[in-house]
Amino acid sequence: MFDPIEIGARLRAARQAAGISQREVARRIAAHVGAESFSSGAVHMIEVGHRTPTLGTLDAFAAAVGLSLTVVLEKSTRSGTFIRVDSELAPYFTELNALSEEELAQVLRLARLWSKAPGEVREAIVTILRAR
Secondary structure, three states: OOOHHHHHHHHHHHHHHHOOOHHHHHHHHHHHHOOOOOOHHHHHHHHOOOOOOEHHHHHHHHHHOOOOHHHHHHOOOOOOOOOEOOOOOHHHOOOHHHOOHHHHHHHHHHHHHHHHOOHHHHHHHHHHHHHO
16 A cells, blocks of 8 residues: 555655754654654664554654654555554554545544553553454
């Protein structure tokens, strides 16, 4: 659905245009997702399309370089590649390629909320989804 090389190139171009180093992007991603660290090597792998980030990480990367996740994804061609979602939610997602633009926007909003939700909220949501 999304071409990781195209997305990576778009993120790299935005980072370079903003004059931000890969190390600084890694620091911003870590702060955004509440992680202890995120490596500049991982940033490089995303930029060259060799690593497919979760939607939460992709959202953090986009924010770090001054883009919205929607802008990063909406211009990408649908090519059969998938963006990884957190493993707890994976069973509840179909191929993103099958979603309408409105549904995709809803999934992206959910992913942003999910990445910021405390663990107990995530557990409650997964419990509700499993009950259906």
